[in-house]
Amino acid sequence: MADVDSRPPVIGLPVPDDVAPSSPDLLTLGRRIRHHRTQRGMTLDRLGAAVGVTASQLSLVENGHREPRLSLLRAVAGALQVDVAELLSPEPPSRRAALEIALDRAQRSTLYAATGLPTVRVTRSLPTEALEALVGLHAELTRRADAAIATPEEARRATTALRRWMRERDNHLPEIEDAAEDMLRRGGYTSGALTHRSVALMAQHLGFTLIHVDDLPHSTRTVTDLANGRIYLPPASIPGGHGLRALALQAIAHRVLGHERPRSYGDFLRQRVEIAYFASACLLPRTAAIAYLTEAKRAKNLAVEDFRDAFGVTHETAAQRMTNLLTSHLGVPLHFMRVGDDGALYKGYENDGMPLPTDSTGAIEGQVVCRQWPARMAFTQRDRTTEYHQYIDTPAGTYWASTQTGSGSGGGFSISIGVPFASASWFRGRETRVRTRSTCPDPTCCRRPEPALAERWSPHAWPSAAVHAHVLAPLPSGTFPGVDESEVFAFLDAHAER
Numbered sequence: 001m002a003d004v005d006s007r008p009p010v011i012g013l014p015v016p017d018d019v020a021p022s023s024p025d026l027l028t029l030g031r032r033i034r035h036h037r038t039q040r041g042m043t044l045d046r047l048g049a050a051v052g053v054t055a056s057q058l059s060l061v062e063n064g065h066r067e068p069r070l071s072l073l074r075a076v077a078g079a080l081q082v083d084v085a086e087l088l089s090p091e092p093p094s095r096r097a098a099l100e101i102a103l104d105r106a107q108r109s110t111l112y113a114a115t116g117l118p119t120v121r122v123t124r125s126l127p128t129e130a131l132e133a134l135v136g137l138h139a140e141l142t143r144r145a146d147a148a149i150a151t152p153e154e155a156r157r158a159t160t161a162l163r164r165w166m167r168e169r170d171n172h173l174p175e176i177e178d179a180a181e182d183m184l185r186r187g188g189y190t191s192g193a194l195t196h197r198s199v200a201l202m203a204q205h206l207g208f209t210l211i212h213v214d215d216l217p218h219s220t221r222t223v224t225d226l227a228n229g230r231i232y233l234p235p236a237s238i239p240g241g242h243g244l245r246a247l248a249l250q251a252i253a254h255r256v257l258g259h260e261r262p263r264s265y266g267d268f269l270r271q272r273v274e275i276a277y278f279a280s281a282c283l284l285p286r287t288a289a290i291a292y293l294t295e296a297k298r299a300k301n302l303a304v305e306d307f308r309d310a311f312g313v314t315h316e317t318a319a320q321r322m323t324n325l326l327t328s329h330l331g332v333p334l335h336f337m338r339v340g341d342d343g344a345l346y347k348g349y350e351n352d353g354m355p356l357p358t359d360s361t362g363a364i365e366g367q368v369v370c371r372q373w374p375a376r377m378a379f380t381q382r383d384r385t386t387e388y389h390q391y392i393d394t395p396a397g398t399y400w401a402s403t404q405t406g407s408g409s410g411g412g413f414s415i416s417i418g419v420p421f422a423s424a425s426w427f428r429g430r431e432t433r434v435r436t437r438s439t440c441p442d443p444t445c446c447r448r449p450e451p452a453l454a455e456r457w458s459p460h461a462w463p464s465a466a467v468h469a470h471v472l473a474p475l476p477s478g479t480f481p482g483v484d485e486s487e488v489f490a491f492l493d494a495h496a497e498r
C-alpha cells in the first residue's frame, strides 16, 4: 500500500500510516540558501569561509541532509544579505528548485524504494527536461499505485479496517453529530421529520442551490458545481420519499466536513462513511432521536418500525441510526445486518459479540449468514408486513433480533437489529416463542446437505453458480472511484450555461 496522505483526518477517522520519511522543510531551506548564494555569485567555499564552516558542511545543509543551527542560519543570512525569514519561506525559490525537491521526495518514498531502482543524483548538469520527465513519471507511479490498491482484496481489507475502527467507537462519531446539529439549527429544524425545505435552507446556508435534473451522469448519484454553487440531484419523482433528502444531505456533507478529493481507496471509503453518517444524523437528529429512544426504552417498547415512522426514513436508515445511538447514549450494545434473500451479508455491524461470518481477511461482505438466524428465517414467514421477532442460540450466546424484509431493484433483502438475550427486555417482540439453534460456522449446522439427499442427488446435480456482483461493485477508475469524469465535466459545462 503506497499512500503519502499525511493530512490530519477531518474527524479523526483512520489514515494510512505508511508515510514516506522525508524532510521537505530542510530541503526547501537548503534550496533557498543555494538559490541566494548562486544569485550572488558565491561559491560554497566563499560562503563557508564567511560563516565559519567548511564547504562540505554547507553542502550538506543545501542538500537538506543537515539541519543548520539558528546561529549558522543567521550568519548565512547576513553573508547573503537577506532576512532569516526569507530563507525559511516554505516556497521553493524557483521552478527548477521545486522540481528538484519533488524528485528528492519521490525518490525517498517507500513506494519508490520498493521498485529497487537506483536514485538519480540531482546535479546542475541534469537537464530541466529530464527532471520534468522524472517528476512526471513519479507522479504517474503514485497515481497507478493508488488505483491498484482497489483490487477487490485490498478494498475488502480497507472496508474491514474501517468497520473495526467504527466498532471501537461504538459506531458513534460525536464530531459529525455536532456538525449535523449545527446545520439543522441553520435549517430551522425543531422536531420530528426533517423537511425538504429545511434541507434546502441548509444547502443555501453553504451557498448552494439544489437543482433536480433528469440527465445526471449514470455513474453519479449527485454532482456538485463548486464554481456556480449548485448541487444537481435526480428528479423529485416521488414526493415524500426520504431518498432525495438523504442524497442532498450527503452532497452537503462533503462541504460541511471539508472533504478533499479522495487520494486513495481508503480515503474514498472514509468519506462515504462520513457523508452517510452525516445524512442520517440530520434525518434522525441526535437530541430528538435520543429523547425518542429513551422514552421507548423506558416503556419497554423499542421498535425499529416506530423509530422509522416517527422520523420518516427507511427501515434500514432507522436501524443503522440505532447502532449510532443505542450503545453510546442508552448503554445497549447491538448488531445490525442487511442480508439478501440469497443469504449473503451486504452490510453488518456488531459490538455485542454476535458472530458475523467472515472470510480469511476478516471481511464480512458477501459471506453467507446461517439459515437459522432471524435475518434468514424472516424470509420463510408468510406475513411479512411487520417485523419478525426471534431468539437465536449461537456459540457466542443467546440473542434476540427483530427483522423486517423488503424488496428493491437488487432483489429481496432483510434488515435486522439484534441484542444479547438480557437486553431483549427493552424491545417490543421480546415475548416471541420462536427460538432456534445455530452452530455456524460448523458446517454441519446448515451448510452440509442432509446425508440422504446428498446420496440421492450428488451424482445427478450440475448447478451453475451465480456471480455475486453486488459485493464491492464500485471499483476506482479515476480520481472518483467508479465515476466517468469526462462525462461529469461535459455535464457540468452544459448546465452552467443555462
Ligand SMILES: [Zn+2]
Pocket (backbone or CB within 6 Å): 369, 370, 371, 372, 438, 439, 440, 445, 446, 447
Ligand atoms: Zn447455520
